[in-house]
Amino acid sequence: MTEAEQIESRDLVYGLAVSPRFALDGICFAARASGLYRSEDGGLTWKDAYRSLELRQALVTATVAVSPAFDEDRTVFAGVPGGILRSSDGGHTWIVVELPSPPPFVLDLAVSPGFSRDGVVLAATVEDGVFRSGDRGASWAAWNFGLLDLHVLSLALSPAFGQDETAFAGTDSGIFRSTNGGRAWREIDFPGDLAPVVSLALSPRFPQDALLWAGTESSGLYRSPDGGHTWTRHGSDVVDGTVNQILLRVGDPAESEVMVLAGNGLLISRDGGDSWAKWKAGLPTGCALTAVAAPSGLGSGAPLLLGCADGSVHWLDQPKEG
Amino acid sequence: MSQAATRRVIFQPATYRRLQRGVNKLVDAIRPTLGPRPRLVAVNRLLEGKMPEMLDNGGTIAKRIERLADPDEDMGAQLVRDMLWRLQDQVGDGTATAAVLFGSVYNQGIHYLAAGGNAMHLRDYLGKGLQMVMDQLSGMTVQVSGKEQLARIAESLCYDPALSRLLGEIFDIVGAYGRLEIREGRGRDLEREYVEGMYWEWGLYSRDMIADLSRYRTEFDDAAILISDLEIDEPQQLYPALEMALRAGIPRLVIVAGRLSDRAIGFLLSNRQPDRFQLMAVKTPGWDTSQKAAALEDMAILTGGRPFLKAAGETFAHVTPENLGRARRAFADLRTFGIVGGKGNPRLLRQHIGHLRSAFNQSDDTVVREALLKRVGMLLGGAATLWIGAATELEIAARKEMAERTAASVRAAMMEGVVPGGGVALLACQPALQQALARSEDADERGAYRTLIKALAEPFRTLVSNAGYDASEAMAEVRMAGPGYGFDVTVGRALEVMEAGIYDPAIVLKSAVYGAVSAAALALTVDVLIHRTEQPKHAEVHVPSKRKKL
Numbered sequence: 001m002t003e004a005e006q007i008e009s010r011d012l013v014y015g016l017a018v019s020p021r022f023a024l025d026g027i028c029f030a031a032r033a034s035g036l037y038r039s040e041d042g043g044l045t046w047k048d049a050y051r052s053l054e055l056r057q058a059l060v061t062a063t064v065a066v067s068p069a070f071d072e073d074r075t076v077f078a079g080v081p082g083g084i085l086r087s088s089d090g091g092h093t094w095i096v097v098e099l100p101s102p103p104p105f106v107l108d109l110a111v112s113p114g115f116s117r118d119g120v121v122l123a124a125t126v127e128d129g130v131f132r133s134g135d136r137g138a139s140w141a142a143w144n145f146g147l148l149d150l151h152v153l154s155l156a157l158s159p160a161f162g163q164d165e166t167a168f169a170g171t172d173s174g175i176f177r178s179t180n181g182g183r184a185w186r187e188i189d190f191p192g193d194l195a196p197v198v199s200l201a202l203s204p205r206f207p208q209d210a211l212l213w214a215g216t217e218s219s220g221l222y223r224s225p226d227g228g229h230t231w232t233r234h235g236s237d238v239v240d241g242t243v244n245q246i247l248l249r250v251g252d253p254a255e256s257e258v259m260v261l262a263g264n265g266l267l268i269s270r271d272g273g274d275s276w277a278k279w280k281a282g283l284p285t286g287c288a289l290t291a292v293a294a295p296s297g298l299g300s301g302a303p304l305l306l307g308c309a310d311g312s313v314h315w316l317d318q319p320k321e322g
Numbered sequence: 323m324s325q326a327a328t329r330r331v332i333f334q335p336a337t338y339r340r341l342q343r344g345v346n347k348l349v350d351a352i353r354p355t356l357g358p359r360p361r362l363v364a365v366n367r368l369l370e371g372k373m374p375e376m377l378d379n380g381g382t383i384a385k386r387i388e389r390l391a392d393p394d395e396d397m398g399a400q401l402v403r404d405m406l407w408r409l410q411d412q413v414g415d416g417t418a419t420a421a422v423l424f425g426s427v428y429n430q431g432i433h434y435l436a437a438g439g440n441a442m443h444l445r446d447y448l449g450k451g452l453q454m455v456m457d458q459l460s461g462m463t464v465q466v467s468g469k470e471q472l473a474r475i476a477e478s479l480c481y482d483p484a485l486s487r488l489l490g491e492i493f494d495i496v497g498a499y500g501r502l503e504i505r506e507g508r509g510r511d512l513e514r515e516y517v518e519g520m521y522w523e524w525g526l527y528s529r530d531m532i533a534d535l536s537r538y539r540t541e542f543d544d545a546a547i548l549i550s551d552l553e554i555d556e557p558q559q560l561y562p563a564l565e566m567a568l569r570a571g572i573p574r575l576v577i578v579a580g581r582l583s584d585r586a587i588g589f590l591l592s593n594r595q596p597d598r599f600q601l602m603a604v605k606t607p608g609w610d611t612s613q614k615a616a617a618l619e620d621m622a623i624l625t626g627g628r629p630f631l632k633a634a635g636e637t638f639a640h641v642t643p644e645n646l647g648r649a650r651r652a653f654a655d656l657r658t659f660g661i662v663g664g665k666g667n668p669r670l671l672r673q674h675i676g677h678l679r680s681a682f683n684q685s686d687d688t689v690v691r692e693a694l695l696k697r698v699g700m701l702l703g704g705a706a707t708l709w710i711g712a713a714t715e716l717e718i719a720a721r722k723e724m725a726e727r728t729a730a731s732v733r734a735a736m737m738e739g740v741v742p743g744g745g746v747a748l749l750a751c752q753p754a755l756q757q758a759l760a761r762s763e764d765a766d767e768r769g770a771y772r773t774l775i776k777a778l779a780e781p782f783r784t785l786v787s788n789a790g791y792d793a794s795e796a797m798a799e800v801r802m803a804g805p806g807y808g809f810d811v812t813v814g815r816a817l818e819v820m821e822a823g824i825y826d827p828a829i830v831l832k833s834a835v836y837g838a839v840s841a842a843a844l845a846l847t848v849d850v851l852i853h854r855t856e857q858p859k860h861a862e863v864h865v866p867s868k869r870k871k872l
Contacts, residue, residue: 102543102650127664129703142518142662145495145704148675149668150650173668180469184495192669258736 005050013291013307017064021071022295028305029076029091030313031061036078038091043315049091069116077121077137079106084123086137099140104128107267110155113161117286122167124152125260132182145184149173156200160207168228169211171196174212177228188228194219215243215257220258223273234273240264244305245291249298257298261289282316284308332394332851339434341848344390344398349425351387352380355576357416357785358481359811379727380417381410393853405841409833412686414730415479417836419781423838426777431846434769441847447770448843451755455774455835456749463739463828469494474823475735478743480728485721487731488512492706498736499679500706501699504725505710507717515707520700521660522607522617527582529656530591531602538655540602545652548641549621550579550630551606557589563638567701568599570643576652577603578621580614580632604659620697623674624664624833625649674699735827743824744808745782747831752778774839786811
């Protein structure tokens with residue numbers, strides 16, 4: 001076997017993260033049941049990112065996130081049972097940051113868009129709420145004021161987090177909002193019987209349009225046009241099963257493109273969620289999708305990375321519109 | 323009342339004259355403290371061999387004027403003093419505003435009555451006008467949030483920028499119902515600390531249960547909690563619970579009990595397998611039955627456990643693993659027991675907090691409200707402690723008292739919103755009264771509205787004068803500038819007050835206006851003063867302070 005390791009079968013891909021300059025450097029990461037993998041060629045070949053740790057057994061990695069200023073700071077975070085790993089050299093070497101006992105299971109990570117200035121990272125955990133770091137991941141503390149449900153499944157930060165300090169946390173029983181950078185949380189008006197909320201996405205123009213999407217475990221996909229006060233269900237005729245991921249188009253809001261990874265596959269809407277189409281073209285056969293990343297955003301011809309339940313990661317171009 | 327107990331009876335016109343002198347003495351003692359540039363009031367403490375006490379808080383000044391030399395005047399002062407004490411108890415601030423409003427309404431009222439007005443009618447119409455003012459203030463109320471806005475509110479109350487910044491940050495984090503403890507610090511600076519989880523100030527039964535001697539406390543990860551207020555005399559009473567825990571493979575158990583005998587404590591300490599099974603026993607929190615019941619209810623909902631209650635005649639005989647509460651972490655020392663990450667049902671927890679909040683909002687009993695607020699704050703998942711430092715012990719005490727008052731007002735502002743500060747909100751109520759005045763043809767009604775219109779300008783005039791500016795000039799400048807404008811005494815010019823971050827907590831201002839006008843209106847109906855030599859016993863009954871719903 002060469003340095004580019006083969007991805008084992010049944011090695012679920014939990015999450016994908018890409019360099020902000022993916023088009024130029026081709027760097028991406030796959031968080032998998034067997035650990036974290038790094039690719040420098042856009043996902044064609046993968047290496048064990050934990051090689052320097054000389055682990056004796058596989059370290060389940062539920063989530064991975066890269067700094068928005070990755071090009072300069074080379075910072076990557078990985079969420080594992082009991083702690084968070086931090087790399088400052090693009091994923092070659094790692095510092096293990098242990099979280100307070102009992103060891104929490106980190107399920108999601110959200111890096112501030114202004115990370116190079118504020119150094120803020122939030123971590124969602126299964127039983128211990130939200131951990132926050134304000135020093136680039138060097139130290140972490142639980143900040144759960146007002147977070148009445150500590151089973152946090154998803155996090156989303158405002159694109160203007162540096163100014164509005166707004167974050168959302170999806171939990172087993174609802175959605176909570178923070179307006180002070182993740183230090184305190186208040187519940188928003190999401191119907192509790194629709195939870196758990198497993199995915200959240202904020203509009204790239206959230207400070208202006210207050211548009212928020214929430215994906216649930218078994219109650220479908222919801223859209224709030226007012227920052228979480230009112231909600232309407234979208235794609236009820238198409239979206240089925242757990243809505244694991246929501247991607248929104250970065251750029252022209254008029255085109256309002258939404259992509260959803262649901263239990264029944266990849267779905268796309270080009271009219272803000274009113275009508276949906278199931279995406280089949282180019283998908284690998286026999287692949288049960290578990291993660292998706294759009295390194296250059298949504299749009300015709302832009303690349304997509306797709307993670308599958310068997311551990312494989314695939315690369316394809318989004319089809320041209322029409 | 324026996325005739326022998328009655329010493330002196332005072333009739334009109336002496337009644338008004340003497341009451342008025344007492345009212346004005348107290349009001350004039352507090353008047354200099356109104357506004358962001360207050361003047362201080364020095365209280366003589368020569369008898370205690372101490373420096374004079376420097377005060378700028380109306381409620382405290384009123385407390386220090388325990389009795390005026392003239393008993394007739396003292397009755398007038400007492401009318402103001404009682405209103406101010408209640409106001410301070412209920413909302414923590416607004417006493418200087420209330421004092422000058424009371425003085426203005428009372429003095430104008432006496433002039434009106436001396437000219438032949440009817441006191442009872444005047445009181446009724448003052449009440450009608452007061453309701454108009456309340457409605458106007460409600461219409462102006464806006465909600466507040468964010469640490470900067472909260473800090474500005476705090477600063478407009480305490481004029482201490484460092485303290486205000488910290489209070490803004492703390493309330494932004496803990497929220498309107500959050501738990502905040504203000505304690506005297508050891509250094510010169512202010513410090514804050516945030517504690518995760520819920521804790522009660524009742525701790526371990528024995529110091530021998532402390533596992534971590536360096537931190538002097540015990541912590542259990544993934545703890546099971548047996549919740550009760552049972553009184554355990556014999557070790558045998560604990561057997562079923564311990565056997566159940568061992569059978570169920572529970573590695574760490576916290577026993578909450580109302581009382582443990584020495585034999586029972588000794589039995590728990592004789593655990594020979596601490597590696598396999600760890601134990602600690604803590605006291606059921608609360609001084610009385612209702613406090614204990616509340617703590618057990620909160621603990622049960624937070625952890626998903628079932629409380630075993632002495633009042634229901636329960637024992638541990640049939641306890642099952644499902645009856646135990648669960649938490650990610652439990653900690654205790656000799657004075658504290660806390661839980662982090664209770665594994666109760668979050669939906670039930672929300673409902674429970676909702677019920678407590680609703681009870682808080684419906685209650686008008688200060689003591690009950692404080693207890694409910696504390697419970698909600700604990701259940702919200704954390705607490706903040708603010709350590710107050712200063713150069714001397716005296717300064718620390720004064721700053722702590724200021725911090726407590728400001729915190730109460732900031733909390734009130736978060737719950738019930740804010741109105742334009744600097745006396746502007748009261749000026750903005752005048753047009754509604756002027757319209758009512760124009761419509762009215764009843765002399766007493768017109769007299770009441772005129773009284774209120776003039777009184778509503780008094781806080782503005784006083785705070786401007788206190789800062790050394792000419793009140794009439796400032797008033798003219800503000801009127802020229804238009805609605806929403808006030809006079810910023812720190813820069814000496816008119817500006818848009820809400821934009822400049824000059825607010826008053828709505829509940830504080832409304833309580834001050836309501837308390838002052840209704841108390842003054844009542845005082846105007848007093849016709850006769852009676853002095854007794856003895857205080858009848860029934861007069862000493864303590865009545866808890868009530869919070870008027872506005």
